[in-house]
Structure formats: structure tokens, C-alpha cells
Amino acid sequence: MIAFIEGDLVEKTPAYVVVNCSGVGYMIHISLNTFSKIPDSGTVKLHTSMIVREDAHTLYGFATQEEKNLFKNLITVSGVGPNTARMILSSMTVEEVSGSIVSGDASALQSVKGIGAKSAQRIVVDLKDKLGKESYVSQENLISSDNTLREEALTALVMLGYNKPIAQKTINQILKKNAGVKLTVEQLIKEALKYS
Numbered sequence: 277m278i279a280f281i282e283g284d285l286v287e288k289t290p291a292y293v294v295v296n297c298s299g300v301g302y303m304i305h306i307s308l309n310t311f312s313k314i315p316d317s318g319t320v321k322l323h324t325s326m327i328v329r330e331d332a333h334t335l336y337g338f339a340t341q342e343e344k345n346l347f348k349n350l351i352t353v354s355g356v357g358p359n360t361a362r363m364i365l366s367s368m369t370v371e372e373v374s375g376s377i378v379s380g381d382a383s384a385l386q387s388v389k390g391i392g393a394k395s396a397q398r399i400v401v402d403l404k405d406k407l408g409k410e411s412y413v414s415q416e417n418l419i420s421s422d423n424t425l426r427e428e429a430l431t432a433l434v435m436l437g438y439n440k441p442i443a444q445k446t447i448n449q450i451l452k453k454n455a456g457v458k459l460t461v462e463q464l465i466k467e468a469l470k471y472s
Contacts, residue, residue, distance in 0.1 A: 280324055283296050284318070290306075302335060304324060306322070306362075307338070309370065310339040342370050350365075353399050354398065355395055363388060367389070383396070
């Protein structure tokens with residue numbers, strides 16, 4: 277198994293890159309998230325996952341280990357292949373995908389082209405507990421270790437008449453903006469109310 281590839285970036289497109297590693301050009305399929313995070317030229321390092329099928333050996337690359345881990349989890353779900361997983365990771369950030377799954381928000385996953393209600397529900401059911409135990413926490417991650425704070429604030433905002441998906445997005449933005457700051461539920465709700 278190829279864990280990562282590091283070399284000179286020869287070609288970069290939104291769908292794939294070609295990396296020259298010791299004279300061998302590797303074509304690596306990427307998500308739009310990875311596309312936006314890697315440089316346009318020079319040396320690049322991608323965490324990789326090789327998918328072996330009867331008719332092809334395909335290499336997928338990721339800017340972060342978290343994205344690679346999430347991709348590997350997504351393709352364990354029945355009906356979710358590598359291209360569907362890549363589409364999900366191109367449409368949403370790692371934090372948004374894992375946050376939607378952990379919070380049980382299948383409707384957010386349905387916004388991805390090609391993901392229907394059944395597929396979205398299956399992803400949530402299959403991965404909710406698994407992702408809840410695994411850490412997808414990076415410095416800018418939206419998933420707070422204090423999920424009680426998030427849930428209490430969300431419940432309060434919904435009771436105040438907020439649309440649930442909008443309230444979730446607002447809370448995520450506030451927590452991201454205040455990363456490292458210990459907010460109380462009241463402070464979080466007051467900040468959210470300013471967004472309206």
C-alpha cells in the first residue's frame with residue numbers, strides 16, 4: 277500500500293494531479309478540497325489510498341490525513357464508491373461531512389449531487405458511532421469536544437424560531453471563529469442572535 281507520495285507537481289487539475297516522484301509520474305485523483313489546499317507548483321505531499329478493481333488500480337490523494345481517513349470510512353458504506361466519496365469531499369469540507377454524520381444530519385449530505393435520501397441515511401447510520409469515537413479534530417475543526425454546548429445552543433435557537441440547518445451553520449461559524457475560547461451556552465446563543 278502506498279501511504280503517501282511526495283514529489284514535484286507536474287500537472288494540477290480540479291480532478292487529478294500528476295506528481296513526479298523519482299522519475300515516475302503518478303496520476304492521483306483528488307477532491308476540490310485538496311485542490312484548493314495544495315500549491316500550483318513545486319513540491320507536494322499527498323496522503324494516498326489505492327483502490328484496486330478488476331479493471332483498474334486508482335490512486336486517490338488527500339491534502340490531510342483527516343480527509344484520507346474520512347474517505348476510507350465513506351467507502352466502507354454500502355453503495356458509496358470512491359468517486360461518490362470524492363464527490364462528497366469536493367462538495368463539503370471534512371469538518372462539515374463529519375459534523376453532519378455525527379449530528380445525524382442526513383439532509384446536509386443530500387445536498388451533494390448523486391446522494392439520495394437512502395444513501396445519506398445509510399452513511400449517517402453506518403458511520404455516526406464510528407466517527408464519534410474517531411478524532412477528526414484539527415486546529416480549525418468545527419467539531420467541538422464539548423458537544424453538549426453545541427446541542428444546548430442549537431435547541432435554544434430552534435425554540436426561538438431559527439431554521440435548524442441555518443442555526444447549525446451559524447453555531448459552527450461562531451465556534452470556528454472562537455477556536456480555543458471557552459464559550460458559555462449563553463454567549464454562544466447571544467453571538468448567534470447577532471448573525472440574524
